[in-house]
Amino acid sequence: MLTDIKASAYTMLDIHTDCVQIAGRFRNGLDSLTHIYTTDHNLPTPSREETRTNQFAHEHAYNTIRTLYNSASSEAEKNAFGEAMRSLPFNKMLYPDGTKNYFAIDNDTNDKLMAGSYHDSERIEALYYSCNMFRPSCMGYNYPLEIFNHLQLEGSKMTVREKRKKMAACLSEITEPLSEFDMDYINEMRKVDSLLIEAYELLGLDAIKEMNYSQKRMNEAVILKQMKGNKTTKLVKNSFKVGNKYKCTEIVSELTRIFELLNIHPHKTIRGETIQYYFDATPCKIGKKRERGYYLTAELL
Known part of the structure; x- marks a missing residue:
């Protein structure tokens, strides 16, 4: 049995029902049955009473919107309140005629409690020890996904x-x-x-x-x-960013380093204005010494 709550909530198994039924499928019996599962400390752990209180709150919200729906003064209002009613969680716990579906309510309660049991391994182990159908032996490994x-x-x-x-x-x-x-x-x-x-x-x-x-x-x-694309362009874009100012000396030094790294020998001498082959750049003065440089406004390649 495998429960991976990160991959899918549908893999969660109820120890007292699902696991017992799975074991029962083996008509000739089993020597052992292994349940591998993950836990998540971010899962809420409501009690049965807290879950029922939450359901009552959703029911009250649904009834409030239904009252407004029944009291709507125009078709547009009625449609708006109708959409709101259909989007509320409690709507899933009703039959098509609007009466309570107690089976759906019980299922919702059990689902909330079962999900909470995967908060930590201690809760799962406690459920196995409380189930008379198993003689559990538990071991865990803390994989640092957290x-x-x-x-x-x-x-x-x-x-x-x-x-x-x-x-x-x-x-x-x-x-x-x-x-x-x-x-x-x-x-x-x-x-x-x-x-x-x-x-x-x-x-x-x-x-x-x-x-x-x-x-x-x-x-x-x-x-x-990565042996694909124009390496020179990618490396230049990695070193120079749009919205920044660079001194001509910085541009020459970095472009020279990149070309040497790629064993490229340009026909023309590398200068500050060479950056204009790769960027839309405006000449500017930088720093207290008002050194020549370029302000990069957009990528050209």
Whole structure:
């Protein structure tokens, strides 16, 4: 039995009903039955009483809108209140004629309680021990998927480099060959920092650490590794950004570095105005010394 609440809520199994029925499908009996499941500390854990109170609140809201619907003074108002009624959660707990469907209400209660049981492994274990149909033996593994929530929540408190160091430490724990769970783990991390994962897949962790998690250096290395597109243009765009001002000396130094990196030998001498091959750039003066430079207004390529 497999429950992956990250992949689908429909894989949640009720220990006292679903798991018992699954075991019962094996007519000749079983020596053992394994339930592999994930947990999520963000899941709400309402009691039965709290769930029923919440349902009563939804019922009250539904009845209030229904009163307004029945009292509507125009067809437009009636249609608007009708749409609101149909969108309310309690509408799913009614028969087509508007009477309560107590079976649907009970199902909603049980679904809420079952979902809450996957908040942590202690709750699942308690349910197995309370079920007379099983003699459970439990073991767990804390896979650090929760790190993504922490990294996203603490993003404003952490520098990009600190965040990448933590993520690299997690990636270092993964060994080849990758399991499907490992791949899901990496894809979750990709949502936090897509460049780091791309660099990890193309260059490896050692290279990332050598670059000290630098955005520019990682981007540059990834571009060089990918054998497609115009590398020169991509590297220039990686070094220069629209909306910024650059001194002519800075432009010459960086373009020279990029051309040498790609073993390119331009026919003309590299000058500050060379940046105009790649950007719509306006001449300007920069700093107290009023040094010549360019203000980049748009990409040309």
